[in-house]
Amino acid sequence: MPEEIHPHRLVHIASERVSHVSSTDYPGHWPGESYTWDLEFFRKSLQVDVKRLTPTTIDFDLVGTDAAIANALRRIMIGEVETIAVENVWVWQNTSVMQDEVLASRLGLVPLRINPARLESWTPNAVPTDANTISFEVQVTCTSRPFPPRGSTDPSELYENSSIYASHLRWKPVGAQAALPDWLADPPSVAKPDIVLVKLRPGQELNIEMHCVKSCGRDHAKYSPVATATYRLLPYIQILKPIPEQLQAKFMQSFSPGVMGKRRNKQEEWEVFVKDARKDTMSRNVFLYPEFEGAVKLTRVRDHFLFTIESAGQMAPNAILPEAIAVFRRKLRTVSKALDELMHPPEDAEPEVQEGGMELDA
């Protein structure tokens, strides 16, 4: 059996509605329960479990905190973690069929594998230097191959450079960049070399220079380090009364595959049990059948988040959450500092004008 979960932590799921959605973990809500913030208690109840890690995705569980926090992290991962992407494009020569601006837009969307820590953030009207800009170039011409296979109609056999891929982008070191050991160990490159950018035919030519800068997804989606960053709540299913043997197959089929299992109980009878609630999609099919009325209670755990983060390629999937946390803490620091100045204005500053302060009857 899965662990017992405190009823206050459950979101109820009925056939046509959900209820008990809002969190109630505030002081004064439940008699005899405090819920005042306590860091030691939080550390004990907090769980972060990485479940799966691949070169592109990470799945982890975040247990013991509120949706406000989970959502803040998700929002920051999508919109406020900074990465590096192509911002300005100089098209010196483009005789392909694709218009300059369309090609420039495509170049902007190519994910670049560059550690964002290497650059300063870009500010509007900044002067490009080796500290805030990385330069790439594409210089290719399509030509006919001298002796193509007889009767071939395949452009890749007939012509050289018939398809231009992301791998044709070449890093052009500027200033001190070529001398930095970190940069030479992992030189700036494209994350996915096999993205087709444009197709050329003999005589057509590209000569393009690109400036890449550091910014965030709020500015443009190309800077977002994630393809998707989502969370869902852990399903929690309770079987309230035993399911008769002749109905067990039907019962098990009303859940996603792998959710329900079958085993022998102490009386050597077959019984249905919840094997892996995590796999359920909460289809609520079980509520379609009157014979299962009152037999099962579907809920989700309000403070158990199952995160799935898929990297768009700029950084490793496991590096995205720590970046998001760093951004979150920087935000808190900025507001803290500003609040400190508001509460204790510098001596020489003009006293703050009290606008419309009033006495409230106690």
Add this chain to the structure above:
Amino acid sequence: MSNPPPDDGSLRYVPDGPKISVLPGHTTDYSHATFCIEEEDHTLGNALRWMIMKNPKVEFCGYSMPHPSEYKINLRIQMYDNASSLDALALALKQLDDLAGAIEEEYNASLEGGEWEQGEDGEMDLEGAKRYAAEVKKRREKEAKEGR
């Protein structure tokens, strides 16, 4: 009213005032006050609201984004027993920072534990990830030194 966009052609939001200000209508002891926080949104607003509500001295806390295209939030705090809402806000900011630190520690511990499942699309480049982390650390130390 918010300021017009800058003349560099971008649609960047230009803040109306300081990062944080107290809006008119607060009590003289700041036990009931609405704060305006510039250049923040639901990300910080909702997290702050939740943490402030965890303070037993707080009678009410709520936030709103007055307009979706104005990048600022209004945060309302009402305290019991004429306590200071400024203190409650400062405390919540500190507590949220502790919370974020705790989550990061747990996450790193879980990653180092290495008890995760591998995917079908190959193995993680853990050596590359280490080099990456070292560079990030260097940068953070440099920024901390410059006081950012």
